[in-house]
Each structure stands twice: as C-alpha cells, then as structure tokens.
Amino acid sequence: MTTIRTVLAAALALLLFSAAGPQTRGMMPGGEGGISLDPAQAPPKAQEKQDPARQERVQGKTAISVAVDLVSLQVLVTDKKGNVITGLQPEHFTVYEDNVEQEIANFGTVDSNTTVVMLVEYSKQVSYFIMEVWEAIYGFANRLRPGDWTAVIGYDIRPTILTDFTQDRNELYAALRRFNYPAFSESNLADALIFTLDRVQDTEGKVAVLLVSTGLDTFSKHTYDEALRKCKESKASVYAIGLGQSFRIRYDGYFSGPQSSEFLMADNRLRSFAEFTGGEAYFPRFVTEFPSIFQNISIMLRNQYSLAYLSSNTQKDGKFRKIKIDVKADVNNDGKPDDLKIFTRKGYQAKES
Numbered sequence: 001m002t003t004i005r006t007v008l009a010a011a012l013a014l015l016l017f018s019a020a021g022p023q024t025r026g027m028m029p030g031g032e033g034g035i036s037l038d039p040a041q042a043p044p045k046a047q048e049k050q051d052p053a054r055q056e057r058v059q060g061k062t063a064i065s066v067a068v069d070l071v072s073l074q075v076l077v078t079d080k081k082g083n084v085i086t087g088l089q090p091e092h093f094t095v096y097e098d099n100v101e102q103e104i105a106n107f108g109t110v111d112s113n114t115t116v117v118m119l120v121e122y123s124k125q126v127s128y129f130i131m132e133v134w135e136a137i138y139g140f141a142n143r144l145r146p147g148d149w150t151a152v153i154g155y156d157i158r159p160t161i162l163t164d165f166t167q168d169r170n171e172l173y174a175a176l177r178r179f180n181y182p183a184f185s186e187s188n189l190a191d192a193l194i195f196t197l198d199r200v201q202d203t204e205g206k207v208a209v210l211l212v213s214t215g216l217d218t219f220s221k222h223t224y225d226e227a228l229r230k231c232k233e234s235k236a237s238v239y240a241i242g243l244g245q246s247f248r249i250r251y252d253g254y255f256s257g258p259q260s261s262e263f264l265m266a267d268n269r270l271r272s273f274a275e276f277t278g279g280e281a282y283f284p285r286f287v288t289e290f291p292s293i294f295q296n297i298s299i300m301l302r303n304q305y306s307l308a309y310l311s312s313n314t315q316k317d318g319k320f321r322k323i324k325i326d327v328k329a330d331v332n333n334d335g336k337p338d339d340l341k342i343f344t345r346k347g348y349q350a351k352e353s
Contacts, residue, residue, distance in 0.1 A: 070105070070308055070309075070310055070311075071097070071102075071308060071309055071310075071311055071323075071348060072106075072235065072306070072307075072308045073095075073278070073306075073307045073308065073323070073325075073344050073345060074206060074237065074278060074304040074305070074306060074307075074344065075093070075278075075304060075305045075306075075307050075325060075342060075343070075344040076278075076300050076303060076304050076305075076342070076343040076344070077305070077327055077340050077341070077342055077343075078340065078341045078343070079331065079338060079339075079340060079341070080339060080341065082296075082341075084299055084303045085329070085331055085340060086109070086303060088305065088327065088329055089107075090104050090107040092327055092328060092329045093107075093305075093307060093325060093326070093327055094325070094326040094327075094328075095307070095309055095323070095324075095325050096323070096324040096325070096326070097309075097311055097312070097313065097321050097322070097323055097347075098313070098321050098322055099322075099324075100312060100313070102309040102310075102311065102312060103309060103310070103312075104307060104308070104309050105308050105309050105310050106306070106307070106308040107305070107306070107307055107308075108305070108306045109304075109305055109306070112205065112206065113145055113147035113148050113149070113205075114145075114148050114149075114205070114206045114207070114208055114301050114302075115148070115149045115150075115165065115200070115203055115204075115205060115206065115207045115208070116144065116148060116149070116150050116151075116207075116208045116209075116210060117150075117151045117152075117153060117196055117199075117200060117207075117208070117209045117210070117236075118137055118140065118141075118150065118151070118152045118153070118210045118212070119153050119155065119159075119192060119193065119196050119209055119210065119211045119212070119213075120133060120136075120137055120152070120153070120154050120155070120179065120212045120213075121133075121154075121155060121156070121187055121189070121192075121212060121213040121214060121243070122154045122155065122156055122179055122182050123155075123156035123157070123182050123184050123185060123186055123187040123218075124156075124182045124183075124184065124185045125182075125185065125187040125214055125216050125218070126182065126187075126214060126243060127181075127182060129214070129243040130181075131287060132243055132284075132287055133179065133212060133243070134179070135287045135290050136212045136241055136290060137152075137176050137179070137212060138173075138176060139290045139291065139294050140210055140294050140297070141169075141172055141173065141176060142294075143294045143295070143297075143298050144169075144172075146167065146169075147167065148167070149165040149166070149167060150163075150165065150166060150167075150172050151163060151164050151165045151166070152172065152175040152176060153192070153195075153196055154178075154179060155187070155188065155189070155191075155192035155195075156182060156183070156184040156185075156186055156187060156188070157184040157186040157188060157219070158188065158191070158192075159191065159192040159195045159196065162175040162176075162178050162179075163175035185218070186218045186219045187213075187214065187216050187217060187218050188217065188218065188219055188220040188221075189213060189215065189216065189217040189220060189227070189269065190217055190220035190221075190222040190223060190224055190226065190227040191220040191221055191222050193209075193211070193227050193230065193231075193238075193273065194222050194226065194227055194230045196209055197209070197230050197231070197233075197234040197236055198230075200234070200236050201233075201234060201235070201236075203236075206237075206301065206304070207235060207236040207237070208236065208237050208238075208239060208279070208297075208301055209236050209237070209238045209239070209277075209279075210239050210241070210297070211238055211239065211240040211241070211270065211273065212240075212241045212243065213240065213241075213242065213243065213270060214242070214243045214244045214263075214266055215240075215242055215243075215244060215263075215265075215266030215267055215268075215269045215270040216244075216262070216263075216266045217266075217269070224269060227273070228272060228273070228276065229349065231272075231273050231276045231277050232276055232320055232346075232347065232348060232349045233348070233349040234277060236277060237274075237277045237278045237279040237345075238273045238274050238277045238279040239274060239279045239280055239281075239282075239297050239300075240270035240271070240273060240274045240279070240280075240281040240282065241281075241282050241283075241284065241290075241293065242266070242267055242270050242281065242282065242283040242284075244263045244266055244267065244283075245267070245283040245284060245285050267281075267283060275346060276345065276346045276347070277345060278343055278344045278345040278346075279300075279343075280296070280297070280300065280343065282296075300343065307325075313350070315350070316350065316351045316352055316353035317350055317352065317353075318349065318350055318351070318352035319349075319350050320347055320348070320349055320350070321347050321348055321349075321350055322346065322347040323344070323345055323346060323347045323348065325342050325344055326342075327340045327342055
C-alpha cells in the first residue's frame with residue numbers, strides 16, 4: 001500500500017498545477033484535522049449545535065415496527081439492453097428463499113422520494129481524483145428531487161457527518177463545499193461503510209448509499225468480511241462509483257503486478273458491496289461518463305417494484321439466506337416470455353434468537 005501511495009503522490013505532483021487551477025470551485029486548502037471547513041463558506045447551522053431531532057435522524061433512530069419475518073425487497077426489472085420494464089403485476093414474479101418458493105404478501109410500484117447518503121472518500125488516496133470527486137458529488141446532487149432527503153458523510157481516517165438529512169439544497173451544497181484538499185493518508189473504507197449503514201438501518205422507505213471511493217482500505221479497524229456482513233444485514237442499497245479505473249488506464253506503466261492487484265481488489269470490494277445490497281457499481285474512465293451514471297442510478301431508484309414476503313423459515317439461526325427472483329412476462333407481445341434482468345438484494349442475514 002505504501003508503494004501505491006508513492007505512485008499516487010508522484011502523479012499528483014505531475015498534475016498539481018492543473019488540479020489547483022480555476023476548476024477548484026473556490027475550495028480552500030485543508031489543515032491537519034481531516035476534512036477541513038472554510039468558516040466563510042460554512043452555513044450558520046454548521047457552526048451551531050445541531051437540533052437533537054435532526055441528529056437522531058442521521059443516527060438512524062427513525063425506527064418503525066416491522067414483523068420479524070417480513071422480508072421487504074426493492075426490485076428493478078430491465079430487458080437485455082437495460083431498458084426499464086414497468087407495468088408488471090404480482091403474478092409475473094416468483095420469489096425463492098434458499099430455493100424454497102415464498103408467497104408474496106405485499107406488492108406495489110415505487111416512484112417516490114428517496115433517502116440518500118453520499119459517502120465520499122476524501123483522503124490523500126484521492127488527491128489525483130479531486131476533479132472526479134467534485135464532479136461526482138455535485139453531479140449527483142443536481143439529480144436529486146426536491147422531496148428527497150440527503151445526508152453527506154466524508155471519510156479518511158474516520159467518517160465525518162458533514163450534514164445530516166436535509167431537503168434544503170443550499171444546506172446540501174454548503175456541506176459539499178466543505179470538501180477541501182485532503183489532510184490524512186488513511187482511507188478506512190470498511191469503518192466508514194459500517195458507520196453509515198448503522199445509521200440508516202431503521203430509516204423508513206427507500207434508502208440508498210452513493211459510495212464515491214477508490215475502494216482502497218488502508219487501516220480500518222473492521223475487516224472487509226465484517227463490512228460485507230453489514231451489507232447483507234442492511235436494507236440500504238449501495239451504488240458505488242469507483243475512482244481507480246481512470247488512474248489505472250492513464251498510469252498503467254507505473255504499476256507492478258502487486259499494485260495492479262491491489263486496485264483490482266479495491267474494485268471487487270465496491271462491486272460486492274453493491275451486488276449484495278441490490279445496487280450497482282460503476283467504474284468510469286472519464287468524468288464525461290458521470291451524467292449517464294447519475295441517470296442510471298436515478299432510474300434504478302425511481303422505477304422499482306416494492307415486494308414483501310413472510311419467510312417460511314421460522315428459525316432464528318443468524319444464517320445468510322439467499323434470495324432469487326424469477327420474472328416471466330411477455331413484454332414484447334410476441335407470445336413468449338422475454339429474457340429479463342432483475343436487480344435486487346442477494347439475500348439477508350436472519351435474526352438470531
């Protein structure tokens with residue numbers, strides 16, 4: 001990992017002039033205390049003690065009572081070309097848990113406001129990716145609806161809540177302006193993801209985590225397996241935007257085999273977090289790819305089916321239960337079922353007695 005840091009630092013030195021130019025959006029250099037805040041840019045609320053009710057909301061305390069065995073899923077259906085399929089009915093869906101067919105208890109279409117947490121890596125690991133980070137967080141913010149709730153968390157050596165859930169776009173943009181030049185070298189991904197999922201575990205409705213990250217994990221107290229288990233337990237969907245793809249393409253000659261393997265492992269982390277939560281992972285090569293990525297994520301969030309079933313397995317054994325959904329529908333009206341693709345959770349962690 002030290003070698004990778006050296007390579008990243010060398011690339012940053014070559015491009016420092018352009019990275020510090022007019023495109024910095026007025027952000028000031030950071031200090032030694034992590035993600036820095038320019039007091040002149042801070043919203044008044046950022047300098048005051050937060051309202052307890054709002055603080056509880058971001059801490060994941062908007063709990064609702066749910067039947068223990070009720071398994072709720074958000075399901076997106078597309079054709080082979082990625083076109084979203086709407087208008088399906090419950091009879092088109094068959095749900096299996098550990099290969100045992102389940103009876104659908106609730107079904108509906110989802111086109112409602114969402115709760116989104118923007119979890120953004122901002123350590124020296126992303127020094128080269130500053131422009132990509134800014135394009136990602138501002139571009140995604142511009143895609144949100146007025147009724148969406150949004151929180152922003154930045155992480156380096158530790159996660160920092162920059163704003164709790166808000167519908168105020170001015171407050172959101174003020175939080176995004178708090179991202180300055182990174183201060184710490186550590187990128188503790190597993191710790192940050194667990195921290196975030198813990199705080200949204202009881203939040204009502206659809207919950208999405210937009211994870212903007214290299215996928216590198218330098219010093220987390222928690223392991224990758226622990227983070228993956230948390231993903232399996234959470235109802236939030238993770239949509240990951242990997243920052244390492246463009247770097248590998250542009251600076252492939254700098255890397256040895258072990259360094260390339262480290263970045264491939266980082267991509268696999270992001271991919272698995274998304275896969276097990278019913279989200280998606282993206283690995284753009286250029287910032288020009290971000291608009292289409294945001295559009296895809298928006299479509300996935302806005303055009304889902306809400307489906308729930310009562311598990312026939314009543315054991316409280318704490319085991320991971322695999323979920324499979326089959327969809328049979330003649331969407332092309334040619335007299336035979338079409339080959340459709342389903343996006344949903346891979347399963348869930350059962351409760352322990």
